[in-house]
Amino acid sequence: MIAQVPFWQRKRLHEMTQAEWESLCDGCGQCCLQKLEDEDTGEVYHTELVCRYMNTDSCRCTVYDQRLQKVPGCTVLTPDTVADYDWLPRTCAYRTLAESRPLAEWHPLRSGDPESVHRAGLSVRGKVVSEDSVPERDWEEHIIHWVL
Numbered sequence: 001m002i003a004q005v006p007f008w009q010r011k012r013l014h015e016m017t018q019a020e021w022e023s024l025c026d027g028c029g030q031c032c033l034q035k036l037e038d039e040d041t042g043e044v045y046h047t048e049l050v051c052r053y054m055n056t057d058s059c060r061c062t063v064y065d066q067r068l069q070k071v072p073g074c075t076v077l078t079p080d081t082v083a084d085y086d087w088l089p090r091t092c093a094y095r096t097l098a099e100s101r102p103l104a105e106w107h108p109l110r111s112g113d114p115e116s117v118h119r120a121g122l123s124v125r126g127k128v129v130s131e132d133s134v135p136e137r138d139w140e141e142h143i144i145h146w147v148l
Helices: 018-023 064-070 093-098 136-142
Strands: 033-037 044-050
Touching: 033 136, 044 136
Parallel strands: none
Antiparallel strands: 033 044
């Protein structure tokens, strides 16, 4: 019997179902880090602060279905917009596939284990605090350099 080729290897991003698209998320939580942009250079800086709706243990959004109502500026990745977000980590499956690279061995779709991203040290688990704990005027003090 011939093993079936996984959907992410046989479909382009535009061809995936919504469920397939959503399953590409590895649960690292890096896209939910608060970012600051230098107005002069356009450079984006990541902070150790995450959206107030992130579960910092699972690294998943607690209001995913309502996130756009609760956080109007929330990033929405689509096959058409994924290339616009050059701040996504190189390990992000959306970016990886958009750049025609294979999914990493640790990716939950390959490993079969949602904890594999955390064991690989690529998630924000244990590295972040909620944006609610720091006044926005102080966010610059929380810029990090371990992303990307």
